[in-house]
Amino acid sequence: MPSITARTRRGATVRTVAAGTAAAGGAALGWRVVRAFGGTPSGARLERVRRSPHYADGRFHNALPSVMKTTPRLVAEWFFGTTPRRPTAPVPVDSLTPDALAVASDDLRLTWLGHATVLIELEGRRFLTDPVLLDDHAGPGPLGMRRFFPAPVAPAALPPLDAVLVTHDHYDHLGESTVRALAALGRTPRWVAPLGVGARLESWGVPPDAITELDWWEETAVAGVRLVCTPARHFSGRALGDRDRTLWGGFAVAGARRRLYVAGDSGLTPEFVEVGARLGPFDATLIEIGAYGQGWPDIHLGPEQAVAAHQAARGGLMLPVHWATFNLALHGWTEPAERVIVAAERAGVPLALPRPGQAVDVAAPPPVARWWPALPWQTAEEAPIVSSGMPAGG
Numbered sequence: 001m002p003s004i005t006a007r008t009r010r011g012a013t014v015r016t017v018a019a020g021t022a023a024a025g026g027a028a029l030g031w032r033v034v035r036a037f038g039g040t041p042s043g044a045r046l047e048r049v050r051r052s053p054h055y056a057d058g059r060f061h062n063a064l065p066s067v068m069k070t071t072p073r074l075v076a077e078w079f080f081g082t083t084p085r086r087p088t089a090p091v092p093v094d095s096l097t098p099d100a101l102a103v104a105s106d107d108l109r110l111t112w113l114g115h116a117t118v119l120i121e122l123e124g125r126r127f128l129t130d131p132v133l134l135d136d137h138a139g140p141g142p143l144g145m146r147r148f149f150p151a152p153v154a155p156a157a158l159p160p161l162d163a164v165l166v167t168h169d170h171y172d173h174l175g176e177s178t179v180r181a182l183a184a185l186g187r188t189p190r191w192v193a194p195l196g197v198g199a200r201l202e203s204w205g206v207p208p209d210a211i212t213e214l215d216w217w218e219e220t221a222v223a224g225v226r227l228v229c230t231p232a233r234h235f236s237g238r239a240l241g242d243r244d245r246t247l248w249g250g251f252a253v254a255g256a257r258r259r260l261y262v263a264g265d266s267g268l269t270p271e272f273v274e275v276g277a278r279l280g281p282f283d284a285t286l287i288e289i290g291a292y293g294q295g296w297p298d299i300h301l302g303p304e305q306a307v308a309a310h311q312a313a314r315g316g317l318m319l320p321v322h323w324a325t326f327n328l329a330l331h332g333w334t335e336p337a338e339r340v341i342v343a344a345e346r347a348g349v350p351l352a353l354p355r356p357g358q359a360v361d362v363a364a365p366p367p368v369a370r371w372w373p374a375l376p377w378q379t380a381e382e383a384p385i386v387s388s389g390m391p392a393g394g
Contacts, residue, residue, distance in 0.1 A: 032141035038200030094357030135175030152357030167264030196246030280314030290323030302385030
């Protein structure tokens with residue numbers, strides 16, 4: 001029979017091994033989190049950032065200041081609220097195969113892949129916005145809010161892309177795992193992003209000579225398509241201490257016949273009017289409608305102001321994005337769609353609300369069909385989202 005001493009030694013060994021395993025696991029998790037932060041601007045990239053007219057005192061600034069407020073009521077609602085903020089049943093997803101994506105539309109076709117990730121086919125060219133496909137959480141590594149459904153397509157199943165367009169570096173718009181996978185495939189010759197974001201991309205394997213960084217109103221051409229970086233009212237950052245060290249924005253995507261506006265994340269701003277005047281009209285817009293809140297009305301539009309922004313930019317078909325993928329606010333997960341339907345009908349704005357993975361031909365969009373469940377939601381009158389600092393009537 002084993003002695004008490006022997007049993008104690010074996011128990012100590014087990015505890016030591018367990019402690020070592022836990023430490024190794026903690027170190028691995030820490031490395032995954034740090035790696036997901038990505039690089040920060042330095043050298044020539046930082047010098048270019050500093051020359052931007054929108055950069056001062058070590059960070060970028062909105063043209064119209066933004067206000068964010070956190071109250072005890074909002075904190076209590078986040079932790080103890082009963083609003084249905086996540087699906088309780090599987091979300092219907094149209095899975096995409098390489099065969100279905102083999103031939104790019106020679107007109108304008110948009111395939112929503114979840115949140116702000118959209119496959120754009122414009123006059124035979126392909127672009128991908130805000131790549132988040134393999135990343136299951138809107139946060140570093142395994143942290144943050146979990147995705148509601150698997151992406152309709154994996155990076156390896158995508159056809160060759162002419163460019164990836166990144167509006168800003170937040171986790172729900174720029175997925176480290178997705179970027180690494182696309183970079184390893186080597187089928188994306190160009191990555192276009194606002195100033196400073198290239199440091200993130202380069203640290204995850206994107207070749208430096210494949211990255212084009214733009215300030216607001218600067219432009220480049222990819223495969224004959226004009227890409228203009230447009231202003232937005234938002235913020236940036238991925239780690240403690242790096243807020244607003246990189247720029248945020250949107251894109252005007254202009255071919256020979258078709259034009260698309262990718263608005264990026266934004267509060268309401270007069271710059272939407274300027275975008276429409278300088279670069280519109282647009283055949284379609286991709287405008288965010290989710291993750292809004294009364295504590296942060298200057299950084300996300302909300303459905304009603306999204307319709308107003310669409311009109312200000314002189315948009316045709318409105319295809320809302322940035323909803324039904326991550327739990328990032330206090331509203332119900334279906335509420336953005338319900339409210340944008342009401343707002344678009346009142347304004348006479350044509351609307352498309354596809355399922356994840358469903359392609360929308362802008363020339364012949366499908367009618368709006370509710371693929372989400374009927375759940376309680378608050379109307380614009382019950383919970384208005386009104387950005388500050390806007391001129392009367394703006």
